[in-house]
Amino acid sequence: MVGEIVFHLGDSKTGSTSIQQTLVAQAWTGASKTLLYNARVNHIPLAHTINRPKDKPFAKKRWTALRSDLERSDADIAVVSAEGFEFSDPDEFAEMVRQYLGEWQGRIRFITYLRPHAERVVSTYAERSKQGLFLGRLEEMHERLLDSGLLMYAPRIARWKAQWGDAYTVRPMIRSELRGGDVVEDFLNFVFHGDPVKPQAVAGANESLTAADLAALRAIHATFPKQARMRDAQKTLGWNLAQLISALPRPKNTEKPQLHRSLAETLVKAYRDDAAEVDRLYFEGSPLSKSLEAAPGKARETVQPIDAASYFGPDALRLIEGLGQLLVRMIAAAPDTMSTAMRPKQLRAKNWDPDGKRKAKGAVAKKKSGKRKAGEVTQTPSTGVVAQVARRLPKGLRRKLSPLRRHLS
Template structure:
């Protein structure tokens, strides 16, 4: 069996996709060490296993999914086995510990865990971009702030303290900020944590899933919005999200809208944001970091990530000629969706998964 088991816990928006893509592609060279990353088929990560810890609908699959991982890890003689799922951030660490002891007993005594945390304002704006990428409707920075405030989504300190309380020194938290990462790179940082090596040769470059610029978000909303009227009609329910993901990637790769500003918060919202999260930033620094990096990042956001309110009207970023081309594309998508929504959804999902495999 593997000599040591590593759990990579995310968080979301901290380079998890890049780490998972390199692990699955075996896009690295290690000196005298081996890694086993047990994924199969279309799976990039182990989110389906992590979901059994917090989604009631799949609680009954916990034994099967973690048991399957245990079986694969026990059949490997690699130095390190890695389980990676950013959705562990939604799980109770006590439930994971109990699950390891119950369904992965061969490795329960030799586990290390690592999570990355992104400064509050950067995580918030990246999450807003992601909401747009997956086809969310009527979402604005203010609406997302109010939602996160209600759900305590960015209250990091209580959650990460619980991970440390449950797993003790086996748990490591790293700050997802270039100047705090080993060699200023999350891949180098992760492999340094796993193997202890100062530098790992990365032989495969993953798609880095960048945040959309504000003009790109406006364009994506414009292209997808005509599907809103059919979103609740049975087999069209998921089509909007599938198409939105594909269009977002094509917008990025075509470089359309890259000359528009990055997404920021209005200064009024930023003032509310800083007030809301300054206590959590202080608590994180006191518990996990030296030099107060979380507090400094939050205060620096007031100048780096705040600006006058941004428009999400596509007309404010593109010419009339460009808008006519975009309208034609949107009409074609709607026509195809109306003709055979079930088939369109299936094709869109297959294309998205294929693009994910190419990451």
């Protein structure tokens, strides 16, 4: 079995995708230990067994499968990574770990990265917008986050610490605070107990969108009706389209989504106490407080436009609207199929074959029909309808229309 386990718990928008891509590719040098990463992308389905009611019935199956993989491997370290653990109840999570991974008691470590409050508001706004989960203004996103308490870090971190003590580590997602100025290198340094590990470049990193990119995605999402059956496919569309766009060359002088000054000042007042508490308990040099207090000075004077018309001309807007309508039509016709089809090939189920049934039916039909005899006419449904209509017409009119009838047949 593996020697120890490291749980990477997020948070969202702290480089989790880059970390996971590096783990999948095993893209590093300088490690003295071996590592198991048993996910094709991440362990979000595992996190969902704690934080999504509809996934709770699958808890035993998914956690047992994880345990089996860990027992079969002789790697020194195994990593379990899902930013979705951020939204999990720490007590429920602890119960699952102790129930299914009790063999590794005392040999499990946990790490969370925290993005500074002001930056996290903007990144959450962008992330939810690109998936079609939120189409409001940035101020409205702040109000939602404040009401939910999601960015009140101190109480949440305290609950994780209460469960795991010194086995739980929290790090600030601030470049100057990270080893090598890079979250991937910082994470690998933690995993490999300080080995001089260097990550290698991995294609397809989750680059942030420009303000114009985000406005275009929001315009596409605005064409979708609010239907639960299309929700998952719409999220998949946003996430994958954003991945493709972010990998393309960018025009010069593009802007990223940004705060405006009045909102930044509001955020300072809202999160000043929380930042100070986290800094006092876990960090040296008050990095969260310094980042928060600096936010107004980095912000725009005026509100950043979020409508597509502020970035695109009439012709481009027309294309965006048309593309949105086409995507709605396609997803409405087959939400599950489209949800899978939009993913990269390596992320689809291995046995996925949307044409398989149609091919099988075609083969059966061909076998039944056999070869057609010379001169034999096969009557299609449309042929039968034309013949029935023709029989009801007067003879004279029937003769006049016979060329049309032959054409339709």
